[in-house]
Amino acid sequence: MSRLPVVLSGGLARIDGPLLFLRRTAAAGYNEAVEVVGDDGRTRLGRVAAVDEERIVVELLESTTNLALATTRVRLMGEPLKLAVGPGMVGRTFNGVGKPIDGGPPVAAVEARRVDGLAIKPVARVAPSEFIETGITAIDLLDSLVRGQKLPIFSGGGLPHDRIAIDLLRHARLPAAGDDREGEGFAVCFAGIGIPHATAERFRRAMEASGGAARTTLFLNLASDPPAQRLLAPRVALTAAEYLAFTEHRHVLVILTDMTNYCEALREVSAGHGEIPARKGYPGYLYSDLASLYERAGRIRGVAGSITQLPILTMPGDDMSHPIPDLTGYITEGQIVLDRDLARRGLYPPVKVLPSLSRLMKDGTGDSFTHPDHPALATQLYASYARAVQARVLASVVGEEGVSEVDRAYLRFGDHFEREVVAQEGPRTLAESMTAGWAALRLLPREELHRLSGEQIAAHVGGDREVGK
Amino acid sequence: MSTARVTWVGGPVVRARPEAPFAMREAVRVGDLGLLGEVVRLEAGEIVVQVYEETTGLAPGATVEGSGAPLAVRLSPGLLGGTFDGLLRPLHLGDDPFVRPGAPAGATPPLAFTPTVRPGERLVAGHPFGEVAVGGRTVPALAPPRVAGEVVRVAAARAYQDDATVCTVRADAGDEVEVSLAHPWPVREPRPVAARLVADAPLITGQRIIDTFLPVARGASAAIPGGFGTGKTVMLESLAKGCDADVIVYVGCGERGNELAGLLAELPELEDPQSGRPLMERSVIIANTSNMPVAAREASIYTGVTVAEYFRDMGLSVAVMADSTSRWAEALREVSGRLGELPGEAGYPAYLSSRLADFYERAARVRTLAGTEGSVTLLGAVSPPSGDMEEPVVVHTRRYVRAVWVLDTERAHARFYPAIHPLTSYSEEAERLAPWWQAHGQPHWEQVRTRMLTLLEEERRLARMARILGAEALPPAQRLILVEARLVNEALLRQSAFSPVDGRCPPARQAAMVRVVARFLDLAEEALECGVEPETITALESYRRLLRMGEEVVGEAAFATLEEAVEQDFTRLGCPAGHGGGGEGGR
Structure with a gap:
């Protein structure tokens, strides 16, 4: 039910935080994409957050700085937000909304996919199985990762989760694919969400140094980018991953770090909407929202390729009962927990074994996958x-x-x-x-x-x- | 039908201006795609609709079409073996791998019907008018609970689509009513029964810790609270596979897609222990995963129990597994928040408790309208935030269920499954179910059960002391209790859900295992009286064999051999059975 794009200029009645209030002079549907162009000529992305007979409420995913009521033009896209994807994405670096930031040309698009994705029918899913080797004993031996699984790493401030992410980026492989470590079959989509500049630089260098360019796509949303964009960054990365998995039939490992920054941004945006908060100020739909990301891991019947997720989050105050790790643990198929004591003793990776768990381990280990014992x-x-x-x-x-x-x-x-x-x-x-x-x-x-x-x-x-x- | 125009859209809640009257809780269709919704608030000049599907693209001016009836689902014998969304729309038909808004495509296969009434006979409401063959068995084709009268026409025996008229009845008021194999029923309304009966037989689940220690009756309800990673879903899936109900309704409510996929892959492969047919044929799966629309999650629980009542009315025993009621409560909270209702505890609406009661009260053993006996047993998982057993959903659920199986984080971390804690969990049914076990291989069931639970309670106390003093510092009698408790834990309570041998433990096997452990405990206590050290007892070969009995001992003969080995081991210790108990008789 998409409409043709319409440009509205001069209909802007109010700007309040990330929200733009427009007089409704053209048709607009809920959740459709919007491009907002200010006096400065920059295009900002947004979506329709609510619409009634008189006005359209637009939520901007970027800064509202420099926007003026009189001169702002709004383009109603008539369809939900989409990402242009193509095989040229691999090896490139993008920002959180999917624009290249490596100085290269735009990606030649073969299709446009909804960044929100669509829920896979449970009946169309293939239960995850088959082992992925990460090179980390605490994962491979004790809590094995399986294709199509989502297995988060619960870390804390100052713990070496970045180093783990880089090790995964470098060493993760499909043993079934055997010797083609750099082969066509495997790909990594990496989303840095609200990460500091130095960390982003580290990931970029790691990708180049490891020769991972042949299989890695980076999406970097920096700590200095507007919070609303953080909500988009993992969705954009997952959309690219879905294209690579379900159209190009590759086995994609998606690393999302740091999901805590994502949740903070969600809380900030929710507060901006004036919604009633649930636990610790996070919105009541935090569970459903996180599920809309994590549930995008999986495999589809009759389609080669898979999406495996390794989200990384830092537990505020090392508290596993904090809503972010708690709700994540309820959605994901296990968790790998890092431990400050082990880290202090200089042990790497400092995996706290007892609370760590991979629920799908039984489906990817043993007789036909790894070793019978x-x-x-x-x-x-x-x-x-x-x-x-x-x-x-x-x-x-x-x-x-x-x-x-x-x-x-x-x-x-x-x-x-x-x-x-x-x-x-x-x-x-x-x-x-x-x-x-x-x-x-x-x-x-x-x-x-x-x-x-x-x-x-x-x-x-x-x-x-x-x-x- | 009445219509209305959408005036405001902001997520799953839509406001509209009615052009004709709507009723509260009326089911509606919204927009070009015909999104399913329900009227949740009425004002002069405005209706508020909760939409059960994604509303992306919906704009003011779209039509809202009333149905004239409350939200209902179509109940049909053909539901068996199928997978449906929270509103009972099939997910297993069609090729599209994605959930899209709007009515799903796909036709159900026809059902083989044989009439059992003849024109001129009287059809009583809720009575069968024929038989339908589905999934290797024959079930009655029931008249809807409110249709009665004289049979005018009835179709010949052959296969029909479930919406085709197969029987026409002249109601007492004189008008003719067409009856098909399927009929609609409002999800929030319990189906009528002739009488509620006492639930006095256990639902056998094949799980020792449940059947032998914390049983649930057929037609009662139980809750499984547990933090994440404690094995709720594995538990519910084991129950779905192993319990001896005739029909299983598995409601995946706001949970993981991959887990449901695993279950869906497994059920057709597994054999129903009673009929020998694939387990899928006795199952109805209602899948509303966490990334599917939230509002439909709220409805899915009612949908599940309505389907269960429908099969109950056929005279079957039905078990509902709801995973998880917390996600349902959260959906309730989210929708309530969007309606701007005053929040109660932890942001949940004040009516959370009464909604939970509405749900769990639908568990029952009944005499159906047709005069047969059927039951609905409700088993609900609860996922409390940060494993907090004091949070509203757990607290209110406890008030309405007969058994609570608390999953323990510490046990789960030690990979001790099922992680049901034998002491913090309880069952109010034990007394009522004792006669059943007495007649099924455990004549001293109550005493043995109490003895073992007492042992575990004592161990809890001693373990605290042992942690401070060291186990060596305890006197032999107390050290023996630690040994005995370990045996009960490891040999009986521990049970691998994935073991082909032990995954499902039938009553006879449970009785054999309990018997050999109880015998070992007796002999160990006698040996202690003779001055045998507890460490000598743990060194016995049969002790190790008992610990691994679940995996390694199969069949009646093997248990007899094991029992013999136990007797021999203790005889060799030099304190023959029967001579140590008296105190003076020993050394």
Whole structure:
């Protein structure tokens, strides 16, 4: 139900924050795109936020500075906001609204896609499966990422999430595609949302240095850009990703960082609309809004290609119960949590294993995807580490000497596990990660390994190491 | 039909100027695409419509068309095996992979109908007039609950579209009513029944922690509150796959698309433990994922329970899984916010509690209008923000359900699934269901259950002490309690949802497992009396075998062997069974 674009000039009655109030002299539909041109000749993007018989309320996604009531021209696009996409996007750098900022020419468009996307019917989805190797043991071995999944990283201010993002950008690959690491099959769409200049520069350099240009597309929304644009940046990146996945049939990994900046912008815009806030001033629809982004991960039946999401967010005050991580965790298929204590001890990546989880791990690991004993190994490491953490609490009260022989074995295991399994120098293949995992289990008495079968123990852990006898 | 003109659009709420009267809660169609909506407020000269679909592109001047009836769904035997949106529109038909506003395309296949009434006979409201074959079984074709009279014509046995007239009835008032295999029913109105019955048999779920420890009755309701990552969805999916209801209505309300896709891929592959047919044939999936329109999420819960009542009226036992009622409550809050209503607790509207009551009260075991017995069991997941069990949705839900299965974050972090906490959870049904278990393999069910729960309670107390003093510092009797509690936890409460052997644990297997564990506990306590150290008991080979019993022991014979091994292990400890209990009889 699209209409032809119409230009209105001089109908502007009021500008209030990001909102423009226009007299309705032409037809306009709710949520349709608007271009606003001021005296300075710059074009700003907006959308119809509400419309009644007398007036049109336009929400501007960019700065209203320099706009005047008399001289502002408004173009009603007659259709929702779209992004022109084409194969030339790969290797390029764009801003948060999808304009090139690398000095190159505009992208030759093969189609225009709605930036809001459309919900995939649950029946048309293919359940995610097949393993993606990230090179990070804490993810690959313990909380595996699966094609079509959305797995966020819960970080905090000052934690090395940027370094993790860069490592992912460089090393993530599809083991199924085997040797074509740089091949056509895999692509990365990276959206920096409200990130500082220095960080943006770091990502740009990382893309160039790693030769990732053949597979990477950057969307950079800087901290200095208007907040309303942050709402667009992840949608633009996802629209590009959907094109690459569902039209060009590539397996796309979308990294969104930092989602906390996105939510802050949403709160700011919502307050600007005068909406009733729910928890901590965030709008009541924060869950639905986040879902409209995260749910764009997935695979479609009969279509090659997939979208896998790794959103990164910083938990305000390291609080996992804050609405942003909380609602994210309710939508995503698991989470990888970073830990300040591990980071302080110089361990990288500082993944806090116990609260981390990949819900879809079972669909991408084991027999047909990785290694038959991979799931059992991960479960055993989890159980043993949980016990080691308990033993630590005990040891901190009664002293290491006061705990039982078995608990002391757990203490040794816990330290080793953090230093040698979770922490790592360079990227590891899954096989290397598994070797590290089996080695850690050898520190424990054999009869403590309840989550392994006798055969698994015999094959990987080896002979009896009875403790305390 | 009355019409109105749109005057204001701002998201899913639309205002319009009526040209003829509209009724409150009347279903309407909005704009060229015929977007489905409902009148939620009436004023002189204005109606406010909540639209259940995306309103992008909608402009002032668009028409609003009234339907003259409240929001209703079309109920048909053909729903079985299908996947629908929150308003019961099929998602499984057509090739378009995306949800688009407007009526979805696609035709349902015809249904094989056999009449069971003849012209001249009297058709009573809610009684069957024929039979329909769907998904490998025969279900009655029911007259709508308000249609009764003398059968004038009835169609011959063959396949019909579910909207074709197959029976004509002369109502008592004299006018002729055409009856098809499908009939509409308003979603917010419970379907009438002849009588409500006492719910005195359990819904067998195949989950030990539920069936044996925290049972729910057929026709009752239960809530599953849990923070994210505690396994709510896996739990509900296991129940959908494993429980012994005749029909499953699974409502994915504001949840993940990928999970539903997983369920949809799995159900056709799995076998119904009772009929041997694919599980999908007994299932109706209502999918309104988190990125589908919010307002329809609000309706989806009612849609689900209405479908359940429809199959209940056929004399079937139906279980509804609603994942998650919190998303439904949030939709309620969002729509309420857009209407500018005064917010109550945590921004939820003040009527949250009564809406929850309306929903859970629709759980019932009944005698249907047709005289058969049917039931609707409601199982609702609750997703409290930051796992807070004091928040409004959890608190109000607790008031209306008979069992609460609290999912525990600590257990989930240790990958202990199902993460239902045996102590903070409860079931008010235990007493009423005891006779059933007594007749089904657990003669001492109540005592054993109480004993094990007491053991876990004591362990909770001791674990706190052990954390301060170290377990070694406890006397042997208390150390034994820790050992015993671990056995109950690991051997009975732990159950892998994905295990082909243990994923669904039938009552007989549950009884066998409980029996061997209870026997071990008896013998361990006797051995302790003889002076055997708890550490000697944990070193027994049969202890380790019990811990892994869920995965490794299958079949009656294997349990008998295991029981024998337990007896032998303790005999070898030198304190023969039956000689230690008396105190003086021991050493």
